[in-house]
Amino acid sequence: MKLGARAFKTGVAIMITMYIATLIGFEAGFFAGTIAAATSLQPSIYRSFQTMAEQIQANILGSAIAITLVLTAGNAPFLIGAGIVLVIGICTFFKMKEDTTFIAIIAVLALMMDSSNVVYLEFAGMRFTTILIGIFSAFLVNLAFLPPKYEIQLFNQISELTSDLLQWIRVTTRHLADQPALKKEIEMLNTELWQLENTYLLFSEERTYSRTKGIERARKLVIFRSLISLSRKSYDLLTTLHRLDYDIEHISKDISRRILKEVDKVMHTHEKLMLMYQGRIRSKDTDPLHSVSTPDVKGLIVELINYYDEGDEEARLKLIPLASMLYDYHEEMMHCKMLMKSYLKKASDHDFD
Structure with missing residues (x-):
């Protein structure tokens, strides 16, 4: 089995995301950040920067839709499904990439699931921040470790x-x-x-x-x-x-x-x-x-x-x-x-x- 630099960097990015989430007390939601880190690694530094900018926008879009739905209608399964359909429709309209759309979907799922027993805005802020941590971790790892030649x-x-x-x-x-x-x-x-x-x-x-x-x-x-x-x-x-x-x-x-x-x-x-x-x-x-x-x-x-x-x-x-x-x-x-x-x-x- 041959493991390349990208596999190594993905593991490092996920590890960093988990450590940071633990240090700031966001353990409950770091799964969203680790998924973001895993999907944000790109084969070049330029693409990594471009992806980071796009995925931050996707995170904001998905979070905004999720927060709006939860505060106005709740988080029933059919509402989560409707939110995902809406996010995909918007991403398709703006011709966003599949990886970017996936981050927006992760944001909807992370902010609409398991949110009934906590102060919601605090919960949403934690999940939103965790996803950002994953995106930034992937970018920094791609920038600092084994840049492709x-x-x-x-x-x-x-x-x-x-x-x-x-x-x-x-x-x-x-x-x-x-x-x-x-x-x-x-x-x-x-x-x-x-x-x-x-x-x-x-x-x-x-x-x-x-x-x-x-x-x-x-x-x-x-x-x-x-x-x-x-x-x-x-x-x-x-x-x-x-x-x-x-x-x-x-x-x-x-x-x-x-x-x-x-x-x-x-x-x-x-x-x-x-x-x-x-x-x-x-x-x-x-x-x-x-x-x-x-x-x-x-x-x-x-x-x-x-x-x-x-x-x-x-x-x-x-x-x-x-x-x-x-x-x-x-x-x-x-x-x-x-x-x-x-x-x-x-x-x-x-x-x-």
Whole structure:
């Protein structure tokens, strides 16, 4: 079993909430605060601050509705249900997030249940405060303990995904792939691409308080976006090769070798780009990608057209898009290379080893 930093921070936030509630004499209602703490942890400091502000508003909304209902009509079960329906309706109208709506529901339940034998306003104030304690505890824990480093995580994800994609492309172009295994792997790689986009979003949400660091971070965002686009191109190429594997295997050996050669060109360039960003290729005196060959897409298309008979238009058109895809892949890499060279000249620190 693997426990991440978020699980640890959730436990710490709940513990702090319980200690504070006990110290100020709010033991009877700290369950609401612990639920608030557990639902307030977010994957980034920026989102944690945003969530804290939203959940404070939700706590106020839910508490106001609960207090109004109890003081005017009581706390019968059907009134609690009506209060929850009203809270959900208001939250939906204002397009609040599910976590925020959940806090408002918790506030209604906490303030309307078990309130018959105490001074109600005192009871409501205690529960309201306990929920706030849970929200603030989660925010402070997220701020102080193990802040996430999405830059390193993002690059590692890009590097691992690129390595997996290029390995599978090599296996597929040589017709060595087990088709059921490759199909399953393609689905997994698509999931990893989605996770990559999510990590990029979290990294883009991080805030810097220095103008210099802000500019450098903006450049990194551009580089990472370009590298992610390259990963997407690699994925598209792999899925196309998988779909056309039978056709490529049964054309002439000369054209099959030509396709393999052109695919190897773009993969070699992609690998060099990753090494270039990691500083593993010398770039003081020469361009580390100066020897990269542009895929001869025009020549490949001519060979494909000449290979098929004029009447076999369907077979001819099946492989020509592959050549076009290789050219797009190469052009995207040249654009990424230009951005990377500009970034590496100005970047002060990008060590991911």
